[in-house]
Amino acid sequence: MSLLDKLRAVVGQAHVLTGVELSRYVIEGRTPEAAVLPGSVDEVAAIVAHAMETGVPIVPWGGGSAIGVGAPPARAGLVLVLTRLDALVEHEPGDLTATAQAGITIAALQAALRARGQWLSLDPSDAARATLGGVLAANASGPRRHLYGTARDLLIGVTVVTADGAVVHGGGKVVKNVAGYDLPKLFVGSFGTLGVIVEATVKLRPLPDAERLVAVRFERLQDAGVALRNLLGSDLIPNAVDLLDGPSAGALGLPAAPATLAVGFDGLGEQVDWQVAELATVVVRCGGAKPAPLAAETWARLASASRDAFDTPAAVMTLSVLPAVVAETMEHGAQTARKRGLMSAWCAHAGVGHLTATLCADAPRPDPAPIAAVLEEWRAAARAGGGHASVTWAPLPVKSALPVWDEAGAAGRLMKRIKAQLDPNNLLNPGRFVGGV
Amino acid sequence: MATLTETRKPALRRELEAIVGTSGVLSEPDELLVYESDGLTLFRALADFIVFPTSAEQVAAVVRLANREGIPFVARGAGTGLAGGCLPTEGGLVISMMRMNRVLEVDYDNQIAVVEPGLVNLHLSWAVGPRGFYYAPDPSSQQACTIGGNIATNSGGPHTLKYGVTVNHVLGLEVVMPDGEIVWLGGKTRDALGYDLPGVFVGSEGTFGIATKIVVRILKKPQAVKTVLAVFERIEQASVAVSAIIARGLVPAAVEMIDQLTIQAVEDAFGCGYPRDAAAALLIELDGLVVGMDTQAERIVAACREAGAREVRTAADETQRQLLWKGRKSAFGAYGRVSPAYMVMDGVIPRTRLPYVIGRVNEIVAAHGLRVGNVFHAGDGNLHPNILYDPRKPGEEARVMAAGAEIMKVCAEVGGSISGEHGIGIEKADFMPFIFSAADLALMQRLKDAFNPRGLCNPGKVFPTRKSCVEIGPVAYRPHAIETQGLAQRF
Numbered sequence: 001m002s003l004l005d006k007l008r009a010v011v012g013q014a015h016v017l018t019g020v021e022l023s024r025y026v027i028e029g030r031t032p033e034a035a036v037l038p039g040s041v042d043e044v045a046a047i048v049a050h051a052m053e054t055g056v057p058i059v060p061w062g063g064g065s066a067i068g069v070g071a072p073p074a075r076a077g078l079v080l081v082l083t084r085l086d087a088l089v090e091h092e093p094g095d096l097t098a099t100a101q102a103g104i105t106i107a108a109l110q111a112a113l114r115a116r117g118q119w120l121s122l123d124p125s126d127a128a129r130a131t132l133g134g135v136l137a138a139n140a141s142g143p144r145r146h147l148y149g150t151a152r153d154l155l156i157g158v159t160v161v162t163a164d165g166a167v168v169h170g171g172g173k174v175v176k177n178v179a180g181y182d183l184p185k186l187f188v189g190s191f192g193t194l195g196v197i198v199e200a201t202v203k204l205r206p207l208p209d210a211e212r213l214v215a216v217r218f219e220r221l222q223d224a225g226v227a228l229r230n231l232l233g234s235d236l237i238p239n240a241v242d243l244l245d246g247p248s249a250g251a252l253g254l255p256a257a258p259a260t261l262a263v264g265f266d267g268l269g270e271q272v273d274w275q276v277a278e279l280a281t282v283v284v285r286c287g288g289a290k291p292a293p294l295a296a297e298t299w300a301r302l303a304s305a306s307r308d309a310f311d312t313p314a315a316v317m318t319l320s321v322l323p324a325v326v327a328e329t330m331e332h333g334a335q336t337a338r339k340r341g342l343m344s345a346w347c348a349h350a351g352v353g354h355l356t357a358t359l360c361a362d363a364p365r366p367d368p369a370p371i372a373a374v375l376e377e378w379r380a381a382a383r384a385g386g387g388h389a390s391v392t393w394a395p396l397p398v399k400s401a402l403p404v405w406d407e408a409g410a411a412g413r414l415m416k417r418i419k420a421q422l423d424p425n426n427l428l429n430p431g432r433f434v435g436g437v
Numbered sequence: 438m439a440t441l442t443e444t445r446k447p448a449l450r451r452e453l454e455a456i457v458g459t460s461g462v463l464s465e466p467d468e469l470l471v472y473e474s475d476g477l478t479l480f481r482a483l484a485d486f487i488v489f490p491t492s493a494e495q496v497a498a499v500v501r502l503a504n505r506e507g508i509p510f511v512a513r514g515a516g517t518g519l520a521g522g523c524l525p526t527e528g529g530l531v532i533s534m535m536r537m538n539r540v541l542e543v544d545y546d547n548q549i550a551v552v553e554p555g556l557v558n559l560h561l562s563w564a565v566g567p568r569g570f571y572y573a574p575d576p577s578s579q580q581a582c583t584i585g586g587n588i589a590t591n592s593g594g595p596h597t598l599k600y601g602v603t604v605n606h607v608l609g610l611e612v613v614m615p616d617g618e619i620v621w622l623g624g625k626t627r628d629a630l631g632y633d634l635p636g637v638f639v640g641s642e643g644t645f646g647i648a649t650k651i652v653v654r655i656l657k658k659p660q661a662v663k664t665v666l667a668v669f670e671r672i673e674q675a676s677v678a679v680s681a682i683i684a685r686g687l688v689p690a691a692v693e694m695i696d697q698l699t700i701q702a703v704e705d706a707f708g709c710g711y712p713r714d715a716a717a718a719l720l721i722e723l724d725g726l727v728v729g730m731d732t733q734a735e736r737i738v739a740a741c742r743e744a745g746a747r748e749v750r751t752a753a754d755e756t757q758r759q760l761l762w763k764g765r766k767s768a769f770g771a772y773g774r775v776s777p778a779y780m781v782m783d784g785v786i787p788r789t790r791l792p793y794v795i796g797r798v799n800e801i802v803a804a805h806g807l808r809v810g811n812v813f814h815a816g817d818g819n820l821h822p823n824i825l826y827d828p829r830k831p832g833e834e835a836r837v838m839a840a841g842a843e844i845m846k847v848c849a850e851v852g853g854s855i856s857g858e859h860g861i862g863i864e865k866a867d868f869m870p871f872i873f874s875a876a877d878l879a880l881m882q883r884l885k886d887a888f889n890p891r892g893l894c895n896p897g898k899v900f901p902t903r904k905s906c907v908e909i910g911p912v913a914y915r916p917h918a919i920e921t922q923g924l925a926q927r928f
Contacts, residue, residue: 092789095818162876166880168874172854174787176602176785177856178591180869180899206685209686235660267726268729268732274729352628353626405630409621410619411621414614415631418884422887434631
């Protein structure tokens with residue numbers, strides 16, 4: 001029996017896609033051999049076991065919203081689509097925990113939780129499409145990570161199908177747990193290279209009484225940097241502190257001031273009111289305008305503001321730096337691009353030092369050399385400050401011109417050993433992640 | 438794994454001295470005795486050498502030497518662990534990190550500190566306190582335990598309900614790998630590149646290598662703190678109140694429960710103002726902005742009253758607050774008034790199962806003819822039943838162990854865990870199958886093999902094993918030296 005026949009026997013004819021049906025699952029120009037949509041965890045395990053027997057690589061696929069992240073795959077192999085595994089398995093409000101299957105979208109999960117007064121404090125972009133499993137695998141997050149952390153802080157239990165087709169559990173259902181190694185941490189941000197996430201248990205939070213997002217405009221980026229430092233050193237407890245340059249602010253429909261701080265607060269109504277008033281005194285001293293309220297819809301667009309600044313982006317890079325140097329990293333980064341004749345747009349979850357920068361293409365088929373040169377310079381700047389930078393989206397010619405991921409050094413060798421232990425035949429999303437794992 | 442022959446030891450001692458200096462090696466039997474156990478004195482084993490490095494390079498050289506000889510080694514902090522996690526299982530080396538205890542760097546703008554592993558937890562908060570900062574994870578042994586030891590067990594504490602456990606505060610580590618290579622996992626930025634190696638390393642109980650520098654987050658001290666004591670006639674009411682607080686959308690900084698036996702012991706010993714006739718009390722702490730603090734406290738009071746609290750009072754000032762916390766934090770010492778010995782458990786359960794599980798715990802212990810005191814982190818469902826016993830009575834210790842295993846099983850049955858903050862170590866290694874399948878454990882073993890392929894780094898821990906050269910009960914409980922000095926307690 002061929003692999004396709006075996007897969008059809010597992011999931012049924014209708015859930016194995018081939019030929020033209022694969023157009024939506026093309027990765028970096030490579031068409032997979034098939035896409036398979038399992039309807040249960042056992043089916044996932046059977047699919048992985050069959051693929052391993054035949055040596056076909058597997059690409060786990062949630063909503064596909066982060067599938068462009070990473071090095072291009074050498075062979076697309078079998079796309080394992082998890083969207084049929086979309087059940088909210090358990091939600092016990094009194095425990096502030098929920099267990100859901102990997103394929104549930106973030107929007108659907110949040111809607112179900114919200115109906116009972118709670119939420120998962122993770123707000124990645126594209127929530128209608130992004131799935132829980134995909135968001136965990138890609139370690140996606142959004143502006144509220146400033147106060148509530150990232151997936152590593154919220155995932156308390158995980159079920160994965162490992163390369164040998166075993167169904168393995170790590171962590172548990174309780175919010176505090178040190179029994180055994182912390183497998184949930186291992187799978188967060190592992191981009192499907194160590195196992196296929198099929199189910200997850202997460203910590204929840206009660207919905208706040210009130211929440212507000214305000215914008216503070218600055219005439220100079222460096223003033224915003226000073227304001228940012230003073231804000232982080234103040235008594236205020238913002239849930240988001242984002243910094244936008246002119247093009248990114250424009251993408252959100254805001255006045256394209258040289259710098260805009262978008263600051264969020266939640267809690268009791270009186271706490272939000274007091275903090276917004278207090279924020280005004282902090283920022284006005286540094287040359288900021290009076291905080292102006294932003295529409296609630298703006299929250300969801302903050303993280304992708306720099307990407308949305310240009311109709312024809314040439315590359316997107318994510319930089320991780322110390323919070324205190326975010327503003328100067330933006331300023332120097334934009335200068336670096338300008339020197340090579342390129343436009344850039346920057347936005348940042350500034351309080352946690354997470355920047356996203358987008359370069360604008362000046363032609364339909366831009367020369368990849370100057371684009372790669374700018375990205376390399378940005379990376380060098382991040383590294384000089386003890387951080388790192390990786391290309392999170394780019395057309396193939398750019399991805400071919402520089403390493404997509406930053407260099408992980410000695411830790412990278414350890415990552416390879418972990419990969420070799422967990423996926424000895426190198427068939428789980430091979431070659432796409434840091435250090436070639 | 439090799440063991441050292443008596444004739445080989447003098448030569449090895451000279452080599453170790455060449456690395457760490459003559460004052461940095463202990464090998465006399467009476468000196469080794471000090472390191473024969475951690476805070477769990479039921480398990481003991483003697484190392485061949487205790488070494489005291491002062492730098493990562495020295496740690497690496499010692500580890501390479503151990504690798505050459507094929508002998509096991511284990512890193513040790515203050516020895517306040519409660520699961521035998523730093524026990525020298527099969528002889529070999531204990532690498533004490535206590536001489537590496539400096540705060541290397543504090544960056545207030547970026548709210549991080551770089552510290553050495555032997556730094557005492559509380560000393561970090563002291564170091565950054567004058568500038569209005571603190572280090573959030575606060576295990577009850579924080580006056581004695583080290584940050585390196587906290588890394589090993591992923592320590593918690595009362596305030597982890599709101600602020601998370603150790604791993605939520607660690608950004609990066611310099612680690613001497615089990616083969617002696619010095620590697621940075623993560624760094625100073627919030628996001629590590631690639632797999633979350635700092636996240637995996639924290640809580641690996643010393644089996645993935647030895648941390649020699651640690652980058653931690655430091656937090657701004659909250660503007661305001663409010664501490665509430667709620668008193669209940671029945672322990673179930675207190676358990677229900679915990680979920681009621683959560684259901685009202687409140688996340689206090691801490692929600693601690695203290696039962697009657699513990700209250701009475703505490704009051705006998707210290708007189709902290711807990712009502713002696715109460716079945717249970719909840720110690721609830723809110724922190725954050727001044728604005729809204731009263732509103733939140735009102736909601737807490739309402740939730741407790743609705744659950745049946747007979748009295749709810751708020752600490753009027755810092756003195757009253759400290760007194761209430763003293764009652765909670767000195768419970769361990771107070772048990773000495775009512776029992777010659779006790780064994781502390783560390784199960785975790787979903788919060789909503791508290792009423793059922795507390796009842797079961799009391800039934801199980803009673804069925805074994807023993808008494809139990811409960812004082813624990815109720816807000817996150819982390820139980821600490823303390824089974825009281827007399828080690829001089831034959832058979833009593835065995836009954837304690839049996840009751841403990843049954844309690845662990847109940848925690849597992851309700852979807853909980855066998856350890857919330859103390860770790861598995863050697864104590865609970867054989868309980869791991871209660872919550873993990875063979876496949877789960879096999880994956881953990883493969884992860885361990887990636888870090889520690891020769892198995893020389895802290896062998897015999899975490900994984901279930903029948904073979905052990907360790908002296909395991911029936912040996913009488915003895916308080917650890919640091920307990921008798923009043924420096925640490927068990928929960």
